[in-house]
Amino acid sequence: MVKICCLGAGYVGGPTMAVIALKCPSIEVVVVDISVTRISAWNGDQLPIYEPGLDDVVKQCRGRNLFFSTDIEKHVSEADIIFVSVNTPTKTRGLGAGKAADLTYWESAARMIADVARSDKIVVEKSTVPVKTAEAIEKILTHNSKGIDFQILSNPEFLAEGTAIQDLFNPDRVLIGGRETPGGRKAVQALKDVYANWVPEDRILTTNLWSAELSKLAANAFLAQRISSVNAISALCEATGANASEVAYAVGKDTRIGPRFLNSSVGFGGSCFQKDILNLVYICECNGLPEVANYWKQVIKINDYQKSRFVNRVVSSMFNTVAGKKIAVLGFAFKKDTGDTRETPAIDVCKGLLGDKARISIYDPQVTEDQIQRDLAMNKFDWDHPVHLQPMSPTAVKQVTVTWDAYEATKGAHGVCILTEWDEFKSLDYKKIYESMQKPAFVFDGRNVVDPQKLREIGFIVYSIGKPLDPWLKDMPAVA
Ligand code: NAI
Structure with missing residues (x-):
């Protein structure tokens, strides 16, 4: 055996x-x-x-x-x-x-x-x-x-x-x-x-050692690059009135490009993309290839830009301050169907809002309060060291509460940020949520989960990444 x-x-x-x-x-x-x-x-x-x-x-x-x-x-x-x-x-x-x-x-x-x-x-x-x-x-x-x-x-x-x-x-x-x-x-x-x-045998590829090692880094870099590309276009869509979903659909219909991995969002996360691209950048630098290193570095920079652009949009829409305001965060995992929070964009978004003194109430169906508090207390890059080597009881961030219910998280909130595309967020009773919130009530959809038009009919002011802006948002200061 x-x-x-x-x-x-x-x-x-x-x-x-x-x-x-x-x-x-x-x-x-x-x-x-x-x-x-x-x-x-x-x-x-x-x-x-x-x-x-x-x-x-x-x-x-x-x-x-x-x-x-x-x-x-x-x-x-x-x-x-x-x-x-x-x-x-x-x-x-x-x-x-x-x-x-x-x-x-x-x-x-x-x-x-x-x-x-x-x-x-x-x-x-x-x-x-x-x-x-x-x-x-x-x-x-x-x-x-x-x-x-x-x-x-x-x-x-x-x-x-x-x-x-x-x-x-x-x-x-x-x-x-x-x-x-x-x-x-x-x-x-x-x-x-x-x-x-x-x-099947035709799907088992064999190569030399270095090709196999490099293929993994290259595959992750290509995947992340698609997300940063569509996210870069999403910023231009918001500035011009184009719709990033329509643009991505039209672009993806080209069989040379293909439709997958072209959803604009608040940014990519997960344990691999950033780490592997940084690694690729470092290897290029060590091999005397600064131009190649800078090319891939830009994928990360656009991802960081997208996260801070989202935070800026939230703050600027809400009269340029979220100090003391309750912001509900729906979804903390880096994507749906996992409880993994490593490098999730939710960490940077929450930290950005906390930096502007917001009070945050978070709901994610698969992430525990302990994990969220740990993530928000941790330094950049410390997360990927084995759990047992991390501080077990981080000082809880006081302005953060974690609930096990989306309605509880949104009750009394001034704004809702959707940061993970969990299916259940599509079918929430948004009318009920609207009624329980402070007015004007805002939804900032970082994953294009909700139908902005339907939510506007309820009364929400809605921001969906890459979509034509709500008239309210157009009047607010420009976001960079
Ligand atoms: P993980 O953190 O979930 O698991 C790694 C485990 O290794 C931990 O439980 C840790 O305690 C254990 N460990 C560390 N040193 C050890 C040792 N000397 N002996 C025995 N166990 C030890 O990490 P994950 O996500 O499974 O990733 C592992 C590797 O796979 C990383 O290199 C990652 O880049 C790669 N990878 C991850 C993917 C993902 O989706 N998470 C996908 C493809 C590759």
Whole structure:
């Protein structure tokens, strides 16, 4: 029986390994983590992450050929294939701070593998890493190898949170990079055999190591670039009376462009896009390519601009101050169908409003008060370090309350900001919300969830990103 061990039981390690276990009953899969609480949650009824369809997959294989454990060394030493899916956050200190990937967790995982391995291993990079990381990992492993053969593969993960299970069941492609040596080719084939249990062969791409590593960074940069492109156009739409949804639809009809990932919004978030682009920028700079670095940096700058433009719009519409006013925030997760708040635009928007002394009442169906308070108290880039290393009881931000009901959050509010596109926000009783709010009542829709015309008929003053402006907003100071 082939044995797989995965280091890191997070948003990637948990779902990917659960699907491998489901699709490959003859493989034993053990997911290990240094976080005891995370592993207990994977072994309990309340899984540590919310992902549609995940519960079902875990229930089918847990205890059969899928296990979660903190006994890292035992399972690493027994495994034939070791996936490494640990955090690769942005460095917060030292050389490359604010840009380069922090490979501390990866390096300590590699050193531990070198220490405990007693037989040949295939080590798979599942985390997103800078191009050429495999070379460094190879050095760590082979330097301490005691005659053991380590083959390093790059197998970046392309799942999207919120649709992870569907993405894993039916991936657009699986990418495997390896050394172009007999040993490397054999290792690539062994991993290919795992995926071939359910992925059609023509969707399993094999490349050299560096292409696989770089493809993941490039794919995230391209995806984020589409969002920043449409968001840049959304600002121009608001200034001219064009409608960003209509423009995106017309643009996306071109088959060379395609319709997906063209929704204007308050900005992209999530643990990957910003971190991976910064990483790409840093790699370009280190390779003497400042023009290329600046090109990609602009994707992040437009994203930051979009978030601050949103905050400015809220403040300027409400007579240039939100001091003491109650603002309801609907949605805090970085997108619908996940409880993940890493780099969510809601953090920057809330911080911007708090900076103008607003009182904020937040409702998100999947995010806890503890998480929201932690996010609002945390410094930039600190979020992607393992949860157990973060301050457990941050000082609560006093002007923030968290509710478990959208109507409670909006009661008595002067304005509502919609920051996540949860389906339930489409069908709220906005008439009831309007009646319970201060007047004039504002809705600032950062995700194009509501029909602005219908809400205007109720009496709201509505701002929808990229849409023609409400007459009220046109009379307010210009927003930059
Ligand atoms: P995560 O933070 O949810 O999970 C990482 C886990 O690794 C944590 O539970 C942490 O305790 C554990 N860990 C850290 N050092 C360890 C060690 N030495 N031994 C065992 N466990 C250790 O992170 P997530 O989101 O799963 O991301 C992991 C990697 O996958 C990152 O490189 C990320 O860029 C990449 N990725 C993430 C995607 C996403 O949608 N979240 C999608 C594709 C790639």
